Amino acid sequence: MRIGILGPGNVGRALAGAWRAAGHDVVIGSRTPDEVTPHDAGVPIVSTASAVDAADVVVNATPGTASLALLTSVGAPALAGKVLLDVAVGMTEAGDLSHLRESLGEELQRAFPDTPVVKTLCTIDRLVMIAPDSLEGPSTVFLSGEDATAKKTVRGLLHDLGWPPESLLDLGGIATARGQEHFSLLFLGIAGGLGSYRFGVRVVPLST
């Protein structure tokens, strides 16, 4: 699969390396590709437009507060028909809640109606995203989105990162992205309590 990852930060780089290792054709898109540190594993860093153009799946790994403006500059026609796998959270690093009134995932889906948005992975650290087995037991990754085919594609990509099917919980439509994004506040609390960002959460159902 051809994957264009927008955002040359730590999250984008981690995902790029893992999907490349799984055999996908991956590029990273940057607004300033010439000024960015090369990727450790040699994933090409190209312009944002080139990364979108070549991709079947576009991954939004840009800072959440900048994502809408960046994708708007790419334009709805260039994004139409591609899956948008959104891992960003629409809050500032300072935890300013004014950015959390709604969710970035919902906002993106509304802005790009011809691009199915699937929100996932935004509840865990990048090192856990690509190494679910690093945790002491199974944990849960959530999916939110309107389009069943796009979700199936994303499930496959999560599997390629090491997430088994039983770890994936489909929350429903893109409106449920809000819960995934707001979890970032509890994420920070748990990280403070544990002294580490490297943890997962497992949904524990009733015993049968």
Added chain:
Amino acid sequence: MRIGILGPGNVGRALAGAWRAAGHDVVIGSRTPDEVTPHDAGVPIVSTASAVDAADVVVNATPGTASLALLTSVGAPALAGKVLLDVAVGMTEAGDLSHLRESLGEELQRAFPDTPVVKTLCTIDRLVMIAPDSLEGPSTVFLSGEDATAKKTVRGLLHDLGWPPESLLDLGGIATARGQEHFSLLFLGIAGGLGSYRFGVRVVPLST
């Protein structure tokens, strides 16, 4: 311990029954004690003021959007020196985010500086609160609050509900209550995905 539970709803009734069964002296406070259905297990239902007056620990199990006004009517002097165990979430049932700009726990602590507030249990359904063993494996309950002595008291009360010490994660000060309360959005998403409100979440750390 003398426990006054404010709010004669399902959450208050469940906690009242469980703490009474553990040997505590429990009453439920209501604004309209004469108009409320009696408690299944005979826990007395008294006025809000009486419930606070007799208590070492006051439990806020009122609707989160009404809690501040109710406790303000009780008054800071009546609450001073008592532990306020806050299980409420400051959102409407419709999920209106405007009530989630900050947290109810923080708001209550600011309003009643002489009453140590401990936020806990608000991430799980009432039936899970009182029966952690009903789940298929261990799960996590969070604590937020400024006062170590009050937290120790609350830990003891959680233990009496069946929560072992290793299930409790102290997130830090009352500012971390925000994360617990905002989890209600992901809670609703997970409940939709599972088709049940009866689940827990377990924090899964790195394997050692």
